[in-house]
Amino acid sequence: MALIDFLIPPICEGCHQLLQENERRLCRSCLLQMEPLRVEGRCQTCFNVVEGSCFACSTQFSPFDRYAAVWPYLGAPKGLIKRYKREKRDLDIPLFANYLLVQLERLSWPLPDLIATPPQDLIKRIWRRFDPIGEIGKELSQLIKVPLFKAARRLAGRPSQGSLSKKERLTLTEEDFIVLDKAALRGKRVLILDDVFTTGATLKSFANALWRGSPLSIYGLTLAWVEPESCQDQEGSEEEESRGEAEIIRFKGRGDTLPSLLVQHEANDFF
Ligand SMILES: [Zn+2]
Numbered sequence: 458m459a460l461i462d463f464l465i466p467p468i469c470e471g472c473h474q475l476l477q478e479n480e481r482r483l484c485r486s487c488l489l490q491m492e493p494l495r496v497e498g499r500c501q502t503c504f505n506v507v508e509g510s511c512f513a514c515s516t517q518f519s520p521f522d523r524y525a526a527v528w529p530y531l532g533a534p535k536g537l538i539k540r541y542k543r544e545k546r547d548l549d550i551p552l553f554a555n556y557l558l559v560q561l562e563r564l565s566w567p568l569p570d571l572i573a574t575p576p577q578d579l580i581k582r583i584w585r586r587f588d589p590i591g592e593i594g595k596e597l598s599q600l601i602k603v604p605l606f607k608a609a610r611r612l613a614g615r616p617s618q619g620s621l622s623k624k625e626r627l628t629l630t631e632e633d634f635i636v637l638d639k640a641a642l643r644g645k646r647v648l649i650l651d652d653v654f655t656t657g658a659t660l661k662s663f664a665n666a667l668w669r670g671s672p673l674s675i676y677g678l679t680l681a682w683v684e685p686e687s688c689q690d691q692e693g694s695e696e697e698e699s700r701g702e703a704e705i706i707r708f709k710g711r712g713d714t715l716p717s718l719l720v721q722h723e724a725n726d727f728f
């Protein structure tokens with residue numbers, strides 16, 4: 458044990474309990490919570506847990522060809538995401554980018570032509586000087602050698618999502634974003650990233666704005682999402698069980714669908 462550990466005992470970033478000697482940043486139980494959500498048994502379009510075909514997606518239009526999340530917005534993943542945003546922790550950027558990559562491989566999605574992240578509005582950009590999902594998008598873009606689409610802006614003068622009620626958020630429209638270079642999107646496979654999918658309003662309006670450039674497809678992937686109640690009910694106990702047995706994730710790509718992906722990091726680099 459290092460001297461610094463006596464002075465400042467190491468605390469788990471997920472649950473704030475004291476860490477054991479062989480643990481770094483997260484305790485073992487929080488590390489198990491970092492196992493990405495299983496993609497089997499879910500609707501490929503809306504990511505809800507379904508048996509057979511998805512009723513919701515057969516009756517409603519989705520702006521995504523596919524949508525998925527890495528984690529439920531709970532426990533250790535929630536703790537890490539909140540801390541990353543609050544403290545502008547650059548060192549977490551490769552961690553999140555690699556988890557996105559792990560989930561992308563499991564999803565067997567085609568390699569995108571462009572990566573896009575919803576731009577912050579001007580006031581936030583100036584005030585925060587940190588674009589949490591933009592930084593992660595940059596990292597992923599470098600890892601998989603796919604360019605970032607930067608020619609979109611959030612229109613100024615609208616309140617930020619955090620200050621809106623759920624009802625107000627759902628009334629936001631694609632007018633909140635403007636695409637400056639529509640031609641760059643034409644015929645492209647676009648992967649949109651975001652940190653947390655709550656109602657999906659931001660991501661959907663961003664996708665709707667991008668559709669105006671006539672891309673071939675739009676896929677959406679977020680670090681976390683607030684699972685609809687139906688998912689939680691159906692999955693609850695089974696999920697717990699499978700997490701208990703889950704192997705701690707290793708950042709090794711299988712490379713079968715995204716052949717250019719070579720992931721340098723292993724879990725131990727982060728924890
Ligand atoms: Zn913990």
Ligand SMILES: [Zn+2]
Nearest residue numbers: 500503511514
């Ligand atoms: Zn669905």
